[in-house]
Each structure stands twice: as C-alpha cells, then as structure tokens.
Amino acid sequence: xxxxxxxxxxxxxxxxxxxxxxxxxxxxxxxxxxxxxxxxxxxxxxxxxxxxxxxxxxxxxxxxxxxxxxxxxxxxxxxxxxxxxxxxxxxxxxxxxxxxxxxxxxxxxxxxxxxxxxxxxxxxxxxxxxxxxxxxxxxxxxxxxxxxxxxxxxxxxxxxxxxxxxxxxxxxxxxxxxxxxxxxxxxxxxxxxxxxxxxxxxxxxxxxxxxxxxxxxxxxxxxxxxxxxxxxxxxxxxxxxxxxxxxxxxxxxxxxxxxxxxxxxxxxxxxxxxxxxxxxxxxxxxxxxxxxxxxxxxxxxxxxxxxxxxxxxxxxxxxxxxxxxxxxxxxxxxxxxxxxxxxxxxxxxxxxxxxxxxxxxxxxxxxxxxxxxxxxxxxxxxxxxxxxxxxxxxxxxxxxxxxxxxxxxxxxxxxxxxxxxxxxxxxxxxxxxxxxxxxxxxxxxxxxxxxxxx
Amino acid sequence: xxxxxxxxxxxxxxxxxxxxxxxxxxxxxxxxxxxxxxxxxxxxxxxxxxxxxxxxxxxxxxxxxxxxxxxxxxxxxxxxxxxxxxxxxxxxxxxxxxxxxxxxxxxxxxxxxxxxxxxxxxxxxxxxxxxxxxxxxxxxxxxxxxxxxxxxxxxxxxxxxxxxxxxxxxxxxxxxxxxxxxxxxxxxxxxxxxxxxxxxxxxxxxxxxxxxxxxxxxxxxxxxxxxxxxxxxxxxxxxxxxxxxxxxxxxxxxxxxxxxxxxxxxxxxxxxxxxxxxxxxxxxxxxxxxxxxxxxxxxxxxxxxxxxxxxxxxxxxxxxxxxxxxxxxxxxxxxxxxxxxxxxxxxxxxxxxxxxxxxxxxxxxxxxxxxxxxxxxxxxxxxxxxxxxxxxx
Numbered sequence: 091x092x093x094x095x096x097x098x099x100x101x102x103x104x105x106x107x108x109x110x111x112x113x114x115x116x117x118x119x120x121x122x123x124x125x126x127x128x129x130x131x132x133x134x135x136x137x138x139x140x141x142x143x144x145x146x147x148x149x150x151x152x153x154x155x156x157x158x159x160x161x162x163x164x165x166x167x168x169x170x171x172x173x174x175x176x177x178x179x180x181x182x183x184x185x186x187x188x189x190x191x192x193x194x195x196x197x198x199x200x201x202x203x204x205x206x207x208x209x210x211x212x213x214x215x216x217x218x219x220x221x222x223x224x225x226x227x228x229x230x231x232x233x234x235x236x237x238x239x240x241x242x243x244x245x246x247x248x249x250x251x252x253x254x255x256x257x258x259x260x261x262x263x264x265x266x267x268x269x270x271x272x273x274x275x276x277x278x279x280x281x282x283x284x285x286x287x288x289x290x291x292x293x294x295x296x297x298x299x300x301x302x303x304x305x306x307x308x309x310x311x312x313x314x315x316x317x318x319x320x321x322x323x324x325x326x327x328x329x330x331x332x333x334x335x336x337x338x339x340x341x342x343x344x345x346x347x348x349x350x351x352x353x354x355x356x357x358x359x360x361x362x363x364x365x366x367x368x369x370x371x372x373x374x375x376x377x378x379x380x381x382x383x384x385x386x387x388x389x390x391x392x393x394x395x396x397x398x399x400x401x402x403x404x405x406x407x408x409x410x411x412x413x414x415x416x417x418x419x420x421x422x423x424x425x426x427x428x429x430x431x432x433x434x435x436x437x438x439x440x441x442x443x444x445x446x447x448x449x450x451x452x453x454x455x456x457x458x459x460x461x462x463x464x465x466x467x468x469x470x471x472x473x474x475x476x477x478x479x480x481x482x483x484x485x486x487x488x489x490x491x492x493x494x495x496x497x498x499x500x501x502x503x504x505x506x507x508x509x510x511x512x513x514x515x516x517x518x519x520x521x522x523x524x525x526x527x528x529x530x531x532x533x534x535x536x537x538x539x540x541x542x543x544x
Numbered sequence: 545x546x547x548x549x550x551x552x553x554x555x556x557x558x559x560x561x562x563x564x565x566x567x568x569x570x571x572x573x574x575x576x577x578x579x580x581x582x583x584x585x586x587x588x589x590x591x592x593x594x595x596x597x598x599x600x601x602x603x604x605x606x607x608x609x610x611x612x613x614x615x616x617x618x619x620x621x622x623x624x625x626x627x628x629x630x631x632x633x634x635x636x637x638x639x640x641x642x643x644x645x646x647x648x649x650x651x652x653x654x655x656x657x658x659x660x661x662x663x664x665x666x667x668x669x670x671x672x673x674x675x676x677x678x679x680x681x682x683x684x685x686x687x688x689x690x691x692x693x694x695x696x697x698x699x700x701x702x703x704x705x706x707x708x709x710x711x712x713x714x715x716x717x718x719x720x721x722x723x724x725x726x727x728x729x730x731x732x733x734x735x736x737x738x739x740x741x742x743x744x745x746x747x748x749x750x751x752x753x754x755x756x757x758x759x760x761x762x763x764x765x766x767x768x769x770x771x772x773x774x775x776x777x778x779x780x781x782x783x784x785x786x787x788x789x790x791x792x793x794x795x796x797x798x799x800x801x802x803x804x805x806x807x808x809x810x811x812x813x814x815x816x817x818x819x820x821x822x823x824x825x826x827x828x829x830x831x832x833x834x835x836x837x838x839x840x841x842x843x844x845x846x847x848x849x850x851x852x853x854x855x856x857x858x859x860x861x862x863x864x865x866x867x868x869x870x871x872x873x874x875x876x877x878x879x880x881x882x883x884x885x886x887x888x889x890x891x892x893x894x895x896x897x898x899x900x901x902x903x904x905x906x907x908x909x910x911x912x913x914x915x916x917x918x919x920x921x922x923x924x925x926x927x928x929x930x931x932x933x934x935x936x937x
Contacts, residue, residue, distance in 0.1 A: 096732055096733060096736065275552045275553045275556065276552040278552075278556055279552045279553075279555050279556040279559070282556060282559060282560075283559075513552060513555075514555070516555065516558075519555045519558060519559050520558065520559075520562060522559065523558070523559045523562035523563050523566075524562065524566070526559075526563050527562070527563055527566045527567060527570075528738075530563070530567060530736065531570070531736060531737060531738040531741055532737075532738055533733065533736070533737075534733040534734055534736070534737040534738075534739075535737070535738070
C-alpha cells in the first residue's frame with residue numbers, strides 16, 4: 091500500500107486522519123498511530139514489521155540505559171551495542187548477498203554459496219538510520235531519552251516517513267509526538283495540497299518519464315548515443331521528481347496530522363557546485379551522514395589529507411547506503427571525488443560565470459546518474475561505449491523529448507514545493523482539486539517509488 | 545478543541561468534495577459504459593474506428609475496405625453499434641446474409657446488417673446485445689441460419705464457455721461472451737484509469753450527431769491493399785468493402801452486380817452431412833434471448849446454389865437441416881422460412897451466386913419479399929410495412 095495507490099488515498103488515509111483526530115487522550119492517539127503505521131508497514135514488508143519492532147525495542151532500551159549510566163566506558167559500550175545491532179541488521183539484510191557475490195567474482199569461482207535468499211525489508215535503511223541517530227543523540231546527551239515506548243515506537247514507525255524518509259531527527263519529531271497540539275485546519279489544507287503536489291510529481295512527471303526512458307535504459311546495447319543521453323536526462327529528472335514527489339507526499343501527510351517533517355530537497359538541479367548540490371539533494375541523508383559519520387571521523391579538523399579521506403569514506407558509504415552494488419559505490423565515489431576536487435578549485439570555480447557553473451554542474455550530476463541507473467558494470471561499460479561512439483539517429487518517442495522539456499522547465503522554476511505557501515486561494519484550490527483527479531486517474535500506470543528499493 | 549479557520553476548512557471541504565464527486569461521476573460513467581468500450585481499447589483499434597467514423601460521415605459515397613474474418617468483423621460490429629444509432633431491423637447470421645441491404649427498406653426504417661463471417665451463434669448474440677445496449681432493442685431481427693452451418697461438425701461455444709477455451713478462437717477483446725468478467729468493485733484501478741475515462745469520452749462523442757470528417761491519406765486510392773480506408777462506393781475495387789448499413793461488397797462487385805461467379809463446391813453446402821446438435825442448442829439459446837428482449841424474429845435459411853439441390857444426394861440433407869431448424873424456431877413461436885432449396889422459385893439464378901452459398905443483393909431482395917409476403921405469418925406483415933414498393937414488386 092504505497093502513497094500512490096487507491097487503497098491508501100481512499101481507505102487508509104481517511105481512517106487514520108479520523109482516528110488521529112478523534113482518539114483521545116494523546117497516549118491513546120499515539121497507540122492508534124503506531125498500530126496504523128505498523129499496519130501500513132505490514133502491507134509493504136509483511137512479517138518484517140516485527141523486525142522493526144525489535145529494532146525499536148533495542149534502541150528504546152539503549153536510550154533508557156544510556157540515561158541511567160554515567161560511566162563513560164559503559165555508555166560507549168551500550169552505544170556500540172546499539173550500533174552493532176543496527177548496522178548488523180542492515181548489513182545482514184542488505185549486504186550479505188553482495189558480499190558473497192563479490193568474493194566469488196574476485197575469486198573467479200564459487201567460494202561462498204548463498205543459501206539465504208534474503209529479501210530486503212522495505213524502508214530498513216531509513217528507519218535503521220533514524221533509530222540509530224536517536225541512540226547517538228542520547229549518548230551525546232544532545233537529546234533526553236524518550237520515557238514512553240509508545241512515543242518512541244510511533245517516532246520510528248510514523249508511516250509518512252517510514253519507507254523512504256525523510257530521515258527525521260528525533261529532536262525534531264519526538265517533541266511533536268509528545269505534544270502534538272491542536273490540529274490547525276489551515277495546516278490540514280496545506281498538507282493536502284502538498285500531498286497532491288507530490289502525487290502530481292510522481293504520476294504525471296516521474297512515471298511518464300520512466301515509461302518512455304526505461305525501454306532505452308533497460309536495453310542500452312540497442313540504442314545510439316542521442317537516445318541514450320536523452321534517456322539519461324530523463325532518468326535524472328525522473329529520480330528527482332520521484333523522490334521529491336514522495337517527500338512532498340510524506341511532508342503533506344505529516345502536516346495533515348499536525349506534524350512537520352524535515353526538508354529533503356531544495357531545487358537540487360539549480361546547484362552551482364558539488365557541495366551546493368549536497369545541501370539541496372536528499373538533505374536528510376546528507377546531513378545525517380555529516381553529523382553522524384563525517385564529523386565523528388574528524389570532519390575537516392584533522393588536516394587536508396584526513397579531510398579528503400573522511401569525505402571520501404562518507405560519500406562511499408553514502409553510495410553503499412543506497413544499495414549493495416558496485417554501481418552505487420562508483421556513484422558515491424564519483425561524488426566524493428567531485429567534492430575533493432571542488433574543495434581545491436573552489437575560488438577559481440566561483441570566478442566562473444553563473445551560467446557556466448550551473449551548466450557544468452548539471453553535466454556532472456548527469457554523469458553521476460549513469461552508474462546509479464546502470465545496475466551492472468557491463469551495462470555501464472556498454473552505455474559509455476555506445477553513448478560515445480554510436481552517433482545514430484534518435485529513435486526515442488517525441489513524448490520523451492516533451493516530458494524532458496517539461497521536467498527541465500519545472501526544475502528551473504524559481505520556487506520549489508518547499509517555498510510555496512500551500513494555503514492556496516479559492517481558484518487554485520479548485521484547480522488543484524481537478525489536478526488531483528487527473529493524478530488519481532493516472533494511478534493505475536504508476537510504478538513503485540525508486541527509493542523504496544533502498 | 546482545534547482552532548477553527550473557517551475559510552481554510554471550507555477550502556478543504558471544497559477540495560475533497562470536488563475530488564470525490566468528480567471521481568464518483570467518472571467511476572459511474574466508466575462502469576456504465578465500459579462494456580461498450582472494450583472494443584475501442586483492444587480489438588477494434590484506432591484505424592478501424594476512424595474508418596467506421598468516416599464511413600458514417602459519408603454513408604452514400606463511402607465504402608470501408610476491410611478483410612473479412614471474425615477477428616476483423618466482430619470488433620467492427622462492436623464499435624459500429626455505438627455509431628449507427630437506433631436500429632429498427634437488424635440482420636443477424638452468417639456471411640451468406642452479407643448482401644442484405646438497407647436499400648430494400650423505406651427511408652424511415654433504420655436497417656443494419658450485423659452478419660458475421662464464419663460465426664458462432666454467441667457471436668450473433670454479441671451483435672444483438674451491443675445494438676440493444678447502445679440504442680435499445682430493434683423491432684425486428686431477420687436471422688439467417690444457413691442449413692450448411694447446421695450440418696457442419698465442430699463444437700459451438702456457449703455464452704458462459706470460459707474465456708481461455710479454444711472454442712472461442714480467442715482473440716481480444718472477445719475472449720468470452722461476458723464483456724465484464726470482473727465486478728466493478730474488484731476492478732477499480734482500471735475503472736478509475738485515464739485510459740478507461742478516455743474510452744468513455746470517445747463513446748460519448750460517438751453519440752453526438754455525426755460530423756464531417758476529413759479524409760485521410762489513402763482514402764481516394766482504390767486498391768493500395770490497406771484496410772479501413774474510405775473508398776468511392778461507385779468504383780470497383782479488388783478489396784472487400786463494407787457499407788454504412790453493415791452489408792458487404794465483394795471484390796470486383798459494382799452496383800450489386802457480382803463479378804464473374806467463383807467455383808461452386810456442391811458438397812460445401814452440406815458440411816459434414818449430419819446435423820450438429822450443439823449448434824441447434826445454441827440457436828435455441830440465442831432465440832430465447834432475442835425474444836426476451838421483446839424483439840420479433842424471422843428466421844430463414846437462405847437459398848443454396850441450384851447445383852447443390854440438383855444433386856439428389858444433397859437435397860435430403862438440407863431438408864433435414866431445415867426441419868431441425870424449424871423445430872427449434874417454432875418452439876419459440878417464431879416465423880421460419882426455409883428457402884435453402886428455393887433458389888429457382890425465388891428467381892435466383894447462377895449469376896446471383898458468387899459460390900455455392902453467397903448471393904447477390906438482387907437475390908436477397910427476393911428473399912426479403914418472400915419473408916414479408918409468403919412465409920412469416922407472425923412478423924411478415926410488419927416487415928412488409930417497412931419495405932419499399934420496389935422491393936415488393
């Protein structure tokens with residue numbers, strides 16, 4: 091049951107909205123929300139919902155223990171237990187298969203046999219990071235531990251952000267859950283509009299781009315350079331509208347419940363440098379990696395070489411977070427390299443004309459999406475070979491050009507969905523309602539969100 | 545208590561109301577019209593639909609090229625049902641009824657020839673059901689039941705034969721006689737889809753008064769081999785063409801005059817030489833459904849080539865088939881005219897046959913005259929009132 095499905099929009103959402111408003115006292119409302127969120131999750135992940143319950147229990151207990159324990163050594167040990175559990179969980183479900191395949195590939199024959207046939211539980215990368223961030227914050231004494239299990243469980247499982255983020259800091263969401271306050275009608279309306287905006291991004295732009303670009307990108311060996319580059323531009327737009335659409339829907343849903351989630355996108359394709367891009371793309375992940383990985387590794391406080399190393403480790407792990415595959419490591423490494431180079435040429439870079447900076451950045455981002463989209467190294471090689479040396483006449487449908495044009499135009503708008511005041515006027519409300527109808531009529535063509543796979 | 549923000553509350557109510565109401569209307573329309581639009585989506589295809597639209601935009605000048613076959617003709621009938629408007633007299637049956645023409649009828653009578661080549665009885669019912677669903681039940685059905693068909697082996701699918709059965713010669717959208725295999729509440733994603741909504745709008749558009757359509761490339765060419773073109777009805781063509789009244793013109797035919805007759809296979813008119821009971825069962829079923837819709841029916845067996853009944857071995861087989869058909873028809877209290885061996889008495893000579901079964905427009909005119917004046921005590925008078933004086937001469 092994804093956000094872009096009829097059962098979610100017409101059954102789950104109205105029931106949850108009604109329950110959240112009607113169930114009192116607050117503690118009972120949180121129980122209701124937690125049950126609703128677990129139900130939502132069970133539709134996506136089945137019995138793996140129990141795994142989330144275990145993870146929640148572990149980190150809640152860790153928070154309580156850290157609060158009681160004063161001895162630094164013991165506190166560190168407790169934190170390490172939490173990290174080991176969370177990272178162990180993530181590694182087992184996400185990376186065991188990749189590890190076995192990689193060992194066998196390097197050896198050239200079957201050294202390890204994969205008999206586990208593990209299925210990646212939906213959203214595990216997101217809720218594990220969210221839950222782990224809580225333990226670290228409590229350890230650092232940046233956050234008082236939650237005293238209520240149901241409050242913490244509702245924080246980890248809150249359905250709008252559960253499966254694909256944004257990764258919300260406990261310091262932002264826990265207080266809102268502890269004291270949600272009265273529901274403001276203007277926020278409900280604004281949330282509904284933001285949700286609709288996200289739905290439109292997903293079904294009217296991202297899915298349409300994918301519909302035309304996927305046949306090319308799934309068979310790169312059959313197409314010439316123009317088609318391949320066009321399809322890759324389409325993918326760059328698709329992934330943005332897909333993920334930012336999801337984020338808008340998540341934020342809109344939360345707002346309808348009286349909660350506010352973290353920003354995740356801020357016109358990333360308007361970035362004029364690699365570091366600017368990472369301030370605008372998947373902000374909740376990049377800031378998480380910054381605060382819980384890059385800075386603890388030493389950040390930029392231990393000299394240039396160490397800074398570079400920390401940056402590269404962070405970006406490589408950031409790439410690996412997306413999935414167990416060399417393509418994601420290459421993607422992370424490429425972005426790490428861009429940041430390293432950029433740090434050295436920053437001053438010269440800023441002297442360039444803004445148009446040149448933006449254009450160069452768009453090209454670099456486009457290049458970075460190639461390994462992200464090509465799932466095997468063989469496909470990656472084929473793409474670069476054919477995209478470079480096969481200047482064949484384009485065969486892509488005209489619609490793909492059209493959707494790319496629309497996508498680019500939307501990316502170039504001065505205001506993104508975060509900056510818009512979603513308390514619209516009457517005309518815009520009616521217009522948005524009609525657009526919502528059109529979006530709903532597209533649902534049967536809609537695909538899964540790309541980031542559900544991570 | 546939540547703080548009230550009346551304007552925002554109203555906006556939210558308006559927003560939700562518009563979305564829910566619009567979707568409810570769309571869903572209701574799609575549920576109501578889906579069964580009439582399946583052919584638009586699947587088997588019919590845009591070129592066929594466009595061809596039929598052009599045909600109906602120029603009914604006196606245009607003939608639509610199309611290769612004869614059930615997989616071409618069934619979607620054509622399905623789409624046409626939404627275009628042709630109210631039908632007073634509907635022709636059903638096999639390809640030997642293909643020259644039954646609206647020219648036999650008075651101008652105030654809407655005649656449509658819904659014959660289907662190589663067709664099962666349930667296919668005929670499909671045509672009837674489509675016409676009824678689009679514009680209500682016709683007053684009269686003229687039902688051509690070929691004697692040779694009843695004498696031919698092979699199973700006949702029933703209306704509830706599973707869609708995957710080979711009996712259907714399955715091709716979309718008619719895998720089964722049931723147009724809506726899923727109840728609407730189990731098929732919401734497709735019912736609430738843009739594609740289905742577009743089909744509904746297309747169907748609605750077809751209900752509007754016909755407008756003149758611009759010709760498409762190839763319309764004026766005679767024999768470029770492409771189907772669904774509108775070619776000049778006054779010119780000969782090497783292709784099969786369909787007229788606006790649903791009847792067919794053979795390759796080389798002009799103004800109802802057939803090209804030189806093809807080979808006559810005497811045994812082709814008597815099939816496998818014994819009566820196929822499964823076909824009689826299906827005939828019985830179809831007649832029951834048509835009668836239940838309040839439509840009068842005249843069932844007839846068209847004449848076969850004189851060479852067939854000249855062969856003394858064949859005539860008894862045909863007579864046996866006619867007797868079997870008559871027994872089924874009379875159970876429903878309907879008229880039956882067995883004309884299979886009446887080519888001579890009708891005045892249908894060798895020049896009226898393109899083979900042992902298929903007959904000219906002139907011969908069909910004589911059949912209609914016979915139905916109206918000689919052998920249909922229940923509905924004959926009604927038919928007679930609908931015909932032109934020239935037909936009755």
